[in-house]
Amino acid sequence: MTEAIKLTGLSKSFPVGKRLFGPPKAMVHAVEPLDLTVKIGETLGIVGESGCGKSTLAKMLVGLLPPTTGQIEIEGAVLDNADPAIFGKRIQYVFQDPISSLNPRKTIRQIMEVPLRRLHNLDKTARAARIREIFAAVNLREEFLDRYPHEFSGGQAQRIGIARALAAEARILILDEPVSALDVSVQAQVLNLLADLKKEFGLTYLFISHDLAVVEAVSDRVAVLYFGAIVEVGAARDIFANPRHPYTALLAQSAPEVGRPIAAPETAETELPDPMSPPLGCAFNERCAFASDRCRREKPALAADGSGRDFACFNPLAASQEDG
Amino acid sequence: MMAFLKLLARNRLALAGLIVIGMVVVLALITPLLPLADPDVTDTPNRFKPPFSEGAILGTDHLGRDLLSRLMWGTRLSLAMGLAAAIIAATIGSAIGIIAGYYGGRTDNIIMRGVDMLMAFPYILLALAIVAALGPGLMNALIAVAAVNVPFFARNIRGITVGIAHKEFVDAARLAGMRDREIIVAEVLPNVLPVIVIAMSTTVGWMILETAGLSFLGLGSQPPQADLGSMLGEARSALITNPHTSIVPGAMILIIVMAINLLGDGVRDALDPRLKSGALSRPMPATTVDRQGAVPAAKTESLLDIAGLRTEFRVRDRLYKAVSGVDLHVEKGECLGIIGESGSGKSVTALSVMGLVASPPGVITGGAVHFDGKEIIGAPYEVLRSLRGRRVAYIFQDPLATLHPLYKVGDQLIEAIQSHDSVSSADARSRAIGLLKSVRIPNAESRIESYPYEMSGGMRQRVGIAMALANNPDVIIADEPTTALDVTVQAQILSVLSDLRRERGLAIIFITHDFGVVGQLCDRVAVMYAGQIVEEGPTAAVLRNPQHPYTSRLIDCVPTLGGGQRKLSAIPGLPPVVDNLPVGCAFAERCDKAHADCRAGPVELVKTEEARKTRCLFPEVVSERSA
Incomplete structure (x- = not known):
């Protein structure tokens, strides 16, 4: 098995103009049926403009949106329509807006403990040890654990988001515009951290962005999405230099x-x-x-x-x- | 908690309400301990004794019962009833609201239509019907009042929950393995709790009134038990002959409800997050000016000259120096780029020019802005108003936020034209069409009838530019106008701006964080860091040979297309917070060339080459980068 993610005929349509009874007036195809594979250890970049369906695709991959048709295989196991909690152990998601992805009324420790407790049933001492380990990996100080999300800058909050995703011990991360809310000087810090983590833990990334230069810098392969369909896939180093x-x-x-x-x-x-x-x-x-x-x-x-x-x-x- | 009380105490009326209601509650709590007459013992020979009689300070009622005692016991009961009703209504209503808002779809539809049906009845009629069905009595009155108020909570809380249920942290909790029920309890509830408290504090007074109303009609507390409503009801027949029996409970109801409502408003204001930042009132039409020291003269003869500009935000005991001494100028037909990260002061600099920084908390504390030779900082509002839009126009980042959603774009353009120019509507309309054409909006004649929501982001930003052009300004200040747009649309907008500048001789101040955009559009660029300009010069020279270490390292951070997969260079650390700036160079903490001298004192912006200035003691040497 060399495929981390394998999508076959995956699509998503949203009904428009719902009626109380009977079929909706129309269907909008956010993602047209598409096939895509991501190899283990690879970073696949997905680029496209707003409205091209890249976020819908990402949400389907982690079980937050049920696909309309098609099949999702993650590390060889078919997972379409499964619970996010089952997806959670295999594939995790890093959100675009680091601050709003952290519950403002919980401390960082409370946020970090949830995946450890829910997905891995760790006891209190094991959780504390694991959190220490993860925080060391993403260069965060442990004193941050008892603070609330609003006390952090965007770059720090995004590290916390990445730390939470790592806590689930999934080997595949969906990075949905992980740096587009950050300033350039901080953006590079986070991108480099992601590269280091990938090497350290042998992760597979699906990196979604609208910034071609960023995608090119971090990806092995790039898929270009337009209007819900993949129009071109190729090696990152030459897809923008020699587009077809x-x-x-x-x-x-x-x-x-x-x-x-x-x-x-x-x-x-x-x-x-x-x-x-x-x-x-x-x-x-x-x-x-x-x-x-x-x-x-x-x-x-x-x-x-x-x-x-x-x-x-x-x-x-x-x-x-x-x-x- | 202390901060909350402090904020509450700032509202004098709320404080008064808190003290009054606090006293009433304490008295109600200690009523059983006080040496009062038995409230229910009748003594008909002593009926209708006036207040201040011996043995009965407030007099007696129609059965000779001591009014003071009845008032105290009645207040106790009414407060307890009101509070109980509020808690029951809040619990049930919030539960319904959270479930409807969280699950959405059909669940939401069915629940909320049921709630709507409840709301369709006048509340007093509904309460009467419930009591009529259950029979009179205290408990039944309580149930009726609570039931009548459930829809209010359900609707309020549902609205808040819908917003929270779509937040990313809820998705994150789901991915962390939490089930719906746990998410509702652990993630959603803590975030709606403040709203529930606010809703309760503003309605508990109302519920006391409602229970009193039912008791007044004889449907609540039954004789001989006293509550404020039943006391009023029993005194009704003697209203003319012995008014004191009505006035005593009536005054108490008035005091309680007034105090609770004042307190409730205070609680709402204190918990409202918008008020926490200190912006308690509507901003003034122009930024407050509080200049210390002499007004500097213009440093150049330019169309727009900013000299030594200082803008601060005064938030409670903190002082944020957003802009500390900025000198800039822009010539006719020139495009000046201001580049910097968030919090560097670039937007505040731009807004200060026309006094558009929100005040409070913003204050311009120094410097001068000369437009066309005239100083405009602290100019009368009328002067600023005549310049805004007509001579100096702004384009903002998010056109969806700056265009009014309920008016057609054409009407908004016509309004912009007519506010400075008294032309007929027909003329203004044809000018509006011309403007839309000049920003290359296709089918301008029909597009003028569109509402902002009917247009795409790129089209809306074109309307934003057309609006800025409406009165043929001399200067356009564009604050991140393309940041929210896709690259293909950004390229179109930049080309529109570039053409307009050439055709009309516009001066443009273009604020951005994107070196690529600056490199393509701007003649000169100023780099800002922590409220100061750290480097300024012709764009090509600055981008090719940056002299300030910040500029040079920032450029290295930005990946450019065509570089392939690689490790990016990053700047360690974070920009300083502007309420606690270091004495010396603000970048020294993150700079690998920093020296003791850098931290010793302020570093001046000095001329290094023709038309170039750098704020650094050890500027980068050209050969370092040209290799």
């Missing part, structure tokens, strides 16, 4: 970069499609310079190109020379 899907290229060009002149990368007309009336064919066709008639009729499927890159496009950008 036009959307990946658009993202890479939009990232602000010192020294590059400002140019609107597309015309102002273009926006995300309306989820209530999704376009026929490729969801990106209205924003795409290479869209052909086929793109407007048929939905391209994610397919491998033989060099370790998967993309869903009929008219992909040319692979660069050194990429072969």
